[in-house]
Amino acid sequence: MKQAEELPHRVKSVQEAVERYRVPSAKSVWQKSRNYRLALLYLLPSLVLFGVFMFYPMIYSLYLSFFFTDAQGSPALFVGLENYAYLWESASFRRSVIVTLLFVAMTVPAGVVLALFLALIANEKLRGIGFFRTIFASTLGMSVAASAVIWLFMFHPTAGILNAMLLGLNLPALSWLQDSTMALVSIAITTVWMNTGFSFLILLGGLQNIDEHLYESARIDGAGYFYQLRRITVPMLSPTLFFIITISFINAFQSFGQVDILTGGGPAEATNLIIYSIYREAFIYYQFGPASAMAIVLFAAVLVLTLLQFKFGERKVHYQ
Amino acid sequence: MRKTILYTLLSIAALVMFFPILYAFSVSFMTSEDILNRQVIPSAPTLDNYRGVLESVPILHYLMNSFIVASTATLGMLIVSALAAFIFAFIPFKGRQAVFLLFISTLLIPWEATMIPNFLTIQSLGWMNNYLALTVPFFALAFGTFLLRQHFKTVPHELYEAAQVEGLSHFQFFYKVVVPYAKTSFVTLGIFGFLTTWNMYLWPLLVTTNDTVRTVQIGLRRLQADEVATNWGLVMAGVVLVIIPTLILLAAGQKQLQKGLTKGAIK
Numbered sequence: 087m088k089q090a091e092e093l094p095h096r097v098k099s100v101q102e103a104v105e106r107y108r109v110p111s112a113k114s115v116w117q118k119s120r121n122y123r124l125a126l127l128y129l130l131p132s133l134v135l136f137g138v139f140m141f142y143p144m145i146y147s148l149y150l151s152f153f154f155t156d157a158q159g160s161p162a163l164f165v166g167l168e169n170y171a172y173l174w175e176s177a178s179f180r181r182s183v184i185v186t187l188l189f190v191a192m193t194v195p196a197g198v199v200l201a202l203f204l205a206l207i208a209n210e211k212l213r214g215i216g217f218f219r220t221i222f223a224s225t226l227g228m229s230v231a232a233s234a235v236i237w238l239f240m241f242h243p244t245a246g247i248l249n250a251m252l253l254g255l256n257l258p259a260l261s262w263l264q265d266s267t268m269a270l271v272s273i274a275i276t277t278v279w280m281n282t283g284f285s286f287l288i289l290l291g292g293l294q295n296i297d298e299h300l301y302e303s304a305r306i307d308g309a310g311y312f313y314q315l316r317r318i319t320v321p322m323l324s325p326t327l328f329f330i331i332t333i334s335f336i337n338a339f340q341s342f343g344q345v346d347i348l349t350g351g352g353p354a355e356a357t358n359l360i361i362y363s364i365y366r367e368a369f370i371y372y373q374f375g376p377a378s379a380m381a382i383v384l385f386a387a388v389l390v391l392t393l394l395q396f397k398f399g400e401r402k403v404h405y406q
Numbered sequence: 407m408r409k410t411i412l413y414t415l416l417s418i419a420a421l422v423m424f425f426p427i428l429y430a431f432s433v434s435f436m437t438s439e440d441i442l443n444r445q446v447i448p449s450a451p452t453l454d455n456y457r458g459v460l461e462s463v464p465i466l467h468y469l470m471n472s473f474i475v476a477s478t479a480t481l482g483m484l485i486v487s488a489l490a491a492f493i494f495a496f497i498p499f500k501g502r503q504a505v506f507l508l509f510i511s512t513l514l515i516p517w518e519a520t521m522i523p524n525f526l527t528i529q530s531l532g533w534m535n536n537y538l539a540l541t542v543p544f545f546a547l548a549f550g551t552f553l554l555r556q557h558f559k560t561v562p563h564e565l566y567e568a569a570q571v572e573g574l575s576h577f578q579f580f581y582k583v584v585v586p587y588a589k590t591s592f593v594t595l596g597i598f599g600f601l602t603t604w605n606m607y608l609w610p611l612l613v614t615t616n617d618t619v620r621t622v623q624i625g626l627r628r629l630q631a632d633e634v635a636t637n638w639g640l641v642m643a644g645v646v647l648v649i650i651p652t653l654i655l656l657a658a659g660q661k662q663l664q665k666g667l668t669k670g671a672i673k
Contacts, residue, residue, distance in 0.1 A: 100566040101495055101559045121499040124576060128489040128497075129505065135486065135546035140512050143523035150522065159526050204423070207415050220657050221420040223664075224427060227656035229605035231623040232645045235630050236430045239638055247429060250444040282423065287664045340518055343607040347627060361518050361608070368522050369612060378522055385519040392514050 144385070150378035159374045169379040179380065181355055182363040185270065189359055190338040192274035193281075197334050198327070200278060201285030206319070208286070209293040219290065226283030230343030237276040238263075238348055266356035269349050273357055276344050281337055285330050292326030293319070332395035336388055360384055427649070434642040441638050455643035462633065464617060465644060468625035471537075472604055473651075475621055479541040480599035484592055487550035492580050494551065495558035512548045518608070525612050539613040540621070544603060550595050553666060557591040558584055594666025597659040604652055622648050 151169050153161035173179045204222045208215060225233070240248050241262035249259040262272040300318050309317070320327070342361040345351060351358040351366065358366075360380065368377035433441060434455050436448040459465055494506060524543065533539040561584055569579040585592070607623050614620040629644045656663070 099559055100561050100563055103563045103566065104496065104498055121497050125493045125497050125499050125502070125505075128493045131486045132490040132509070132546040132551065133505075135543070136508070136512055138527065139524055139543040139546075140515055140520060143520035143527065144515055146523040146526075147519060159522075204419055207412060207419065210412055212409065212412060212416075215416075218416045218420055220660055221424050223660050224424060224653060224656065226663075227601060227652035228427070228649060229623050229626075229652070230607050231605075231626045232430075232649045233426070235626060235641060235645050236426045238630070239433070239642070240426065240429070242638075245441060245444065245638065247444060247446070279423070279426065287660070288667055291664050291667065336516065340516060342518070343623075346607075346611075347630065364518065364521075365608070369525075374522055381519040381522060385516060388516045388519070389514050 147378045147381050147385075150374055151382050153375050155372075155374040157372060159372070161375075165375070169375045172376055173379055173383070176376075178355060178358070179363065182358045182360055185356065185358055186339065186360045189270060189274060189277075189341070190335060192271065193277050193338045194331065194334045196274070197278045197281055197285060198331055201282050201289055201330065202327070204282065204286045205289035205293055206315075208290055222286045223283045225280055226287060228280060228283070230280065231347065233280045234276060234344045234347035237272070237279075237344075241272055241348070263349055264353060266353050269353060269357050273341075273344050273348055273359075276348065277338070277341055280344070281334065285334065288330055288333075289323070289326060292323050296322045328395065328398060332391060335391050339384065339388060427653075430642050430645050430649075433639060434646045436639050438637070438639060455637075455639040456647075458637065458640045459629070459643045459647070462640065463625060463629050463644070465622070465625060465629070465647060467617065468620060468622040469647065469651075471619050472622040475537060475540045475606075475610075475619070476600050476604040478537065479544045479603040480596055482541060482545035483547050483550055483599045484596060486545040487547050487595065488554055488580075488585065488592070490546075490551045491554035491558055492584060494555045495561075496584075497576075509548045509551060512546075521608070521612065528613050533613070535614055535616055535618050537619050540606075540610055540619060541603075543609075544599075547599075550599070553595055554588060554591055557588040561587050590662065591666060593659065594662050597655060597663050598667070600655060601652055 150161060152164060152166055153169075154163040154165055156162040208219050208222055240246050243249060243259065243261055243264065246262070248262065252259055260268055263269050296319065300322070301314060304314050304318060340361055341359055342365065345357055345359050345362045346365075349357045351362050361384070364377050364380045364384070367373045367380060429446070432447055435451040435453070436445060437450060437452055437454070440448050440450075490509070494502070528534060528539045531538075565583050565587070566579070569583055574582065605623065606621070610621045610624050611627075614624060626644055626648055630641055633641050
C-alpha cells in the first residue's frame with residue numbers, strides 16, 4: 087500500500103500496476119478464487135467455441151484418417167495407416183501436391199515483390215497519395231467469388247479482353263484456362279491480384295514504422311535511393327516481410343474458390359490444388375477417411391511453416 | 407523529375423491493379439453487342455443487366471443473407487474477443503500464460519483442416535441451412551483477442567483508480583471504461599471481421615444446400631454457372647452488386663485497418 091502511494095506516476099497502465107502491486111495475502115478461498123471465477127466466465131465463450139470448432143475437429147480429423155467411413159461419414163472400419171498409404175500411392179494426390187508446390191512457387195515471390203513495389207511507391211509523400219493507396223488496397227475488399235468471375239471473363243478465349251489485347255499487339259491468342267500449363271498460371275495471376283491488397287496494406291504499415299531519421303542521416307552521407315533501399319528499408323522491414331511471406335504461403339495452400347470457379351481442378355487435374363482435392367474427396371466422392379488424411383497432411387505443412395515464422399520472425403524482430 | 411517518375415509509376419500501377427474492377431463495372435452497363443465486340447467502354451450504357459440479374463436470381467435475398475451473416479458474425483467476434491482480451495489484459499491468475507498459449511495454438515490450425523468434422527458437427531446440430539452455421543463458428547478469434555488485448559493494455563492507470571473510487575464492478579469497468587477507450591481497435595476488428603465473413607466462400611458452399619440462408623458469394627457462383635454461356639453483362643451486374651458494399655467499407659476504413667493490422671502483424 088505504501089509503495090502504491092509513492093509511485094503512482096511511474097505506472098503507465100493497469101496491466102503494469104496490477105503486476106507491480108500484486109501482494110500475496112491471506113484471503114479466504116472464495117476471495118482468492120475470485121479472479122479464477124471471473125476469468126472462467128469471460129473466457130468461457132472463446133474456450134467453448136475453440137473446443138467445439140477447432141480442437142475437437144482437429145483431433146477428430148486425425149481419428150477419421152485411420153478409418154474407412156460409411157455414407158453418413160461415421161467411421162466404419164479401422165484401417166490404421168492405410169489411408170495414408172493410399173495417398174502415398176495415389177497418382178492423383180501426388181499430382182495435387184506437386185501442383186500446389188508449383189502454385190506456391192508462382193504466387194509467393196511474385197505476390198510479395200509486387201506488393202513491396204506498390205508499398206514503396208505509395209510510401210512517398212505526394213499530393214493525392216491517399217487515392218493511390220486506396221486503389222492498391224482495393225482488392226482486399228474483393229471476394230474470391232467476385233474476383234474469380236471477373237477473371238474468368240477476362241480469360242475467355244474469344245470474348246475475353248486479355249486475348250483482345252494480345253491480338254491488338256499482334257501476339258497470338260492464349261488458351262488461358264484450357265491449356266494445362268497456362269491454367270495454373272492463370273489461377274496464379276488471379277490469386278496474386280486478389281492477395282495484393284492485403285500484403286500491400288501490411289507492408290505500407292511496416293514502411294511507415296521505419297524511423298525517418300535513418301533516411302536523413304543516410305542522405306547526409308550521400309547515399310542513393312537503391313543503397314537506402316538495400317541497407318535501410320529491406321533490413322528494417324524484414325519482420326513485416328517475413329510475416330507477409332508466411333501469410334502468402336499459407337494463402338497459397340488454402341486457395342479454393344478461384345479453382346472452383348475458374349477450372350474446377352482441370353484440365354486433367356492440372357489445377358487440382360490441395361484444398362480442392364480435399365473438398366472433392368470429401369464432399370463429392372464422400373471418402374471422408376482419405377480426405378481427413380489429406381487434411382492432416384495439410385495441417386502438418388501449415389504447422390511447420392507457422393513455426394518457422396515464429397522462430398525466425400521473433401529473431402528478426404529483435405534488432406528493430 | 408523524381409515526382410514525374412513517381413506519378414507515372416503510380417498511375418500505371420493503379421491502372422493495372424484497378425483494371426479488372428473498372429472493367430467489371432463497365433461490362434455491367436454494356437449491351438450484348440458491345441460485349442461481343444469486346445468493347446472496353448459501353449457505347450450505349452444500359453441498366454438492362456441490372457434489371458436482368460434482379461429477375462433471374464434472388465440476388466437481393468442473397469445480399470440480405472450476406473448482410474445478416476456478416477453483421478452477426480462480426481458482432482459476435484467483437485464481443486467474444488473483447489471478453490477474452492479483458493482477462494488477458496487485466497485479470498491475473500495462475501495459469502493465464504498457459505491459456506494464452508492455448509489461444510495462440512489455434513493460429514496453427516488451418517480452418518480447412520477441420521472442415522470435415524465441422525461439417526459433421528453442423529449436420530448433427532441440425533444447423534444446415536441455418537444462420538447459426540454461418541456465424542457461430544467464427545465468433546472466437548485469436549487474432550481479434552490479441553489485437554484488443556494490445557490496446558486494452560494501454561489503458562492508463564488513473565482510469566482504473568477512478569473506476570475503483572467510483573466503486574465500479576469489473577464488468578462496469580469493462581464496458582464503461584475499457585470498451586470506449588479502445589474504440590479504434592474495435593472499429594479495425596469490426597471492418598476486418600465484416601470483410602472476411604462477407605467474402606467467405608468454401609464454408610457457405612458446404613453448409614447451405616438451398617436458397618434460405620445462402621450468401622451472395624455462392625449466389626454469384628450459381629449465377630455464373632447458369633448464365634455464363636449466354637449473358638456476361640448480367641453476371642457482371644451481379645459481381646458489381648456483390649463488391650460495392652465491401653469496396654465502400656474498405657475505402658472508408660482503409661487507414662484504420664492499416665494501422666490495426668500492422669500492429670497485429672508486428673506484435
